[in-house]
Amino acid sequence: MKKVYHFLVLLFLVIPFLLQAQLKPWDAVTQMTRGINIGNTMEAPNEGAWNAAIKEYYFDDLKAAGFNTIRIPMNWWNHTSKTAPYTIDAAWLNRVEQVVDWGLARGLFIVMNTHHETQLFGNFNTYLPMYVSIWSQIATRMKGKSDHLLFELLNEPHGAPTYANMNDFNTKVVKAIRTTNPTRIIVYSGNQWANSYNLINTALVNPAPGDKYLMGYYHSYDPIGFGLSGTGTFGSDADKQGIWNKMQSVADWSTKTGIPAYLGEFGATSSGDLNSRFRYYATNVDYAMTHKIPFMVWDNNGDFQVYNRGGRTFNEIKDILTHYYPQSTTNFTVAQAG
Numbered sequence: 001m002k003k004v005y006h007f008l009v010l011l012f013l014v015i016p017f018l019l020q021a022q023l024k025p026w027d028a029v030t031q032m033t034r035g036i037n038i039g040n041t042m043e044a045p046n047e048g049a050w051n052a053a054i055k056e057y058y059f060d061d062l063k064a065a066g067f068n069t070i071r072i073p074m075n076w077w078n079h080t081s082k083t084a085p086y087t088i089d090a091a092w093l094n095r096v097e098q099v100v101d102w103g104l105a106r107g108l109f110i111v112m113n114t115h116h117e118t119q120l121f122g123n124f125n126t127y128l129p130m131y132v133s134i135w136s137q138i139a140t141r142m143k144g145k146s147d148h149l150l151f152e153l154l155n156e157p158h159g160a161p162t163y164a165n166m167n168d169f170n171t172k173v174v175k176a177i178r179t180t181n182p183t184r185i186i187v188y189s190g191n192q193w194a195n196s197y198n199l200i201n202t203a204l205v206n207p208a209p210g211d212k213y214l215m216g217y218y219h220s221y222d223p224i225g226f227g228l229s230g231t232g233t234f235g236s237d238a239d240k241q242g243i244w245n246k247m248q249s250v251a252d253w254s255t256k257t258g259i260p261a262y263l264g265e266f267g268a269t270s271s272g273d274l275n276s277r278f279r280y281y282a283t284n285v286d287y288a289m290t291h292k293i294p295f296m297v298w299d300n301n302g303d304f305q306v307y308n309r310g311g312r313t314f315n316e317i318k319d320i321l322t323h324y325y326p327q328s329t330t331n332f333t334v335a336q337a338g
Helices: 002-019 025-032 057-065 090-104 118-122 124-142 163-178 196-200 224-229 237-257 274-290 317-323
Strands: 034-037 069-072 109-113 149-152 186-188 214-219 261-265 295-297
Touching (some): 025 109, 025 214, 034 261, 034 317, 057 090, 069 090, 090 109, 090 124, 196 214, 196 237, 214 237, 224 274, 237 261, 274 295, 274 317
Parallel strands (some): 034 295, 109 149, 186 214, 261 295
């Protein structure tokens, strides 16, 4: 009887621990799957400069539509002192926490980052201590949040930063975050616009070998002429093979390194051919799901719009993003009725 009693006591103590066990990156990617950006908003020089400030109902609408991951680009340069200890404006940090909490309260995965930090790219060594401090402050404020909150270190570094710069940045920022968030999922990238090649290149090193809570991310608007400018069409075998090859290379890298990755931005501008855009989104979703890579469509409430934030409606691209499965077709054709 005593052994049974001890077993029950042990079980009572262990079950709550198991239920609250920290989410691992490989488990996270199986749940994140379909995502969307709230772009051109909190990464503006000031929120409201490019789009209306984020409303709480956005998260209700996006979840109801079928998205389970929301990436929220955020700028910090304009809200941080430029001299040590590089204090973040309290009002901005409060606002960021409010928006993050809106998403987490609905059970969504929330990805927050540092975005449009062009001053850092041009003066890397000068401002690296500033961004180490920024992330230390963010981590301290967010340390008690759900493990559905991910820290994405730096959006699309480009220009001057080298692999050595990125290795230095990633290593120092991860170390600063780990002081208060030992098991928070941290997401890093390579340089040159966070393309897949620079993530998987061997010159980019693991910022914290042995850390079990790291992810990688990459962006892709390929083919660039169509994705960003709407030039030409999309849908040839070569077009699709290019998307497949990129995702396969990332999946291979994840298998080799043990670090999963997600596609943090992709999209095709609304000025492009409609049928091609349907094929583009369907192809990306199809291949991402096949490779088990979560995706987050770029939505800026403008020329890359899926969700009409003011009208609380979605266009036809939403159904491809939230209802498409590998068994569906990627060869869309639309004709005007009558």
